[in-house]
Amino acid sequence: MSTEKPGYFTEENSADVVIARNADASDKRLAEVMAVITKHLHAAVKEIEPTQEEWFEAIKFLTSVGHTCNDWRQEFILLSDSLGVSMLVDAINNRKPTGASESTVLGPFHVPDAPELPMGADICLDQKGEPMLVRGRIVGTDGQPLDGAKIDVWQANDEGFYDVQQKGLQPDFNLRGVFRTGPDGTYHFKGVKPKFYPIPDDGPVGQMLQKLGRHPYRPAHLHYILEAPGFETLITHIFDPDDPYIHSDAVFGVKESLLAKFDLISDPEQIARAGFDRPYYEVVHDFVLAPAK
Template sequence: MRNINEDTITAAVLDRMGECPNPRLKEIMSALVRHMHDFAREVKLTEAEWAEGIEFLTATGQKCTDKRQEFILLSDTLGLSMLTVAMNHAKSAQATEATVFGPFHVPGAPQLALGDDISGGAKGEPLFVDATVRGRDGEPVANAQVDVWEADAEGFYDVQRADLERPQGRAVFRTDGDGRLYFRGVMPVAYPIPTDGPVGTMLKATKRHPWRPAHVHFMIQAPGYETLITHVFRGDDPYLDSDAVFGVRSSLIGNFESHPEGVAPDGSVQARPFHTLAFDFVLEPSPA
């Protein structure tokens, strides 16, 4: 097609994809083209504005490393991550709800025994977690793999600290025969997502704050069940209703209890105040 104009170009692009052999790819790309073209027409996008948008996306990619994923951060702050979670992980009433994965999970966390300390020397008040992993019908899920990761008392994950020689605030556990999971960590605090890159520039330009409410991350995998990626949030956090990545669900607010110095759940004597969290995770069965 020659002499393409703003009224005919969308159909021309769609026509070029008419021979795409992958039906799902064709569906996705066709919808993407239609919506992008409609967006450009709706806002009357200028060439200078689109050039600035390309620069923004280029900078987003350049900010990514093996320890930082700026595109995930962008997806999170635009609500796209949570939208895809909500669409793809609708749960039964009994099952624990999913939320965003976040940009700070890394593979290869140390395998620890139940009861061990995941902090690895990270700063923070002691937190003792005692959880269960069960199926929708109440059956304990034994030997489930549970990835746990959290920020320290200053709001940083270990991958944000260049001077660390070993992981901090992350580990992988296996539940026992009763589906029980227990370990020691640090009390989570609210923290700002990184703002030294393009996402931070976008938040500042749109007058949005970068704060996430205090939480601990969990990823639970077991044969016969859907993988659960979720958080447990502190109920006293001021950012629960304005999470920068839209990830809070009321059912994921846990009961973090504070205790004076004394004997902790693992029998150790704590010379300073400590905290406990009890939480029950319920997995959805895998589709047949």
């Protein structure tokens, strides 16, 4: 272990002195990561020139974020989401070839082992809200349809709540389902038109957003996990482009390629053909999966 001192700590050389202290790290990747973080953190402090009081407020904020975390709530992930870091990490780890559908964050409300349903089934178990038909195709980047692709889909209800948020009010697995495509790669299922909803804003992250003049809302969307043998798994959403928060998603999850028009269908023949007894929303969106690396 090295005991050499690279120099006394000064305002000018602060980052270099700290980084040099980690020269004997057994985990070289950790040392590399900490060197980058140290450089940028020290540069930010030098640019901001915080007072002692401001720095202590930052410490108290991070402490409060930690105290808010528990078995079912992760305030640090919420902080990462609201700063755009979660989406940046997702983008770096999900670079796609030309033509492949883009990913976005998983979100906290996915439930494993949702029931597998016959294609075309209605995932709305309580029949509340405005009916919706979602359909499209799943293909590879070569345009060929994917037979046997697994589609895991879930959504919030017409009030902006997931079933796990309203135990006893919504049936278990309400607005969730798993489907598998046939040889033509098409899919279709019924649900209800989702609504925008706020991320948890009763903690320190919510207070931060309020002070920054930001709202906590996510625009209306549907969640997908798409899997097919020989292809990369795609975790993504599709969004309502007419939602009032479509241009200001609190977690920066919206991408232009993931916008899917929610068209209101009122023609009696189309209503009857779709199996509804009243006007419904139709959403058409195709997905393109990238070949496995």
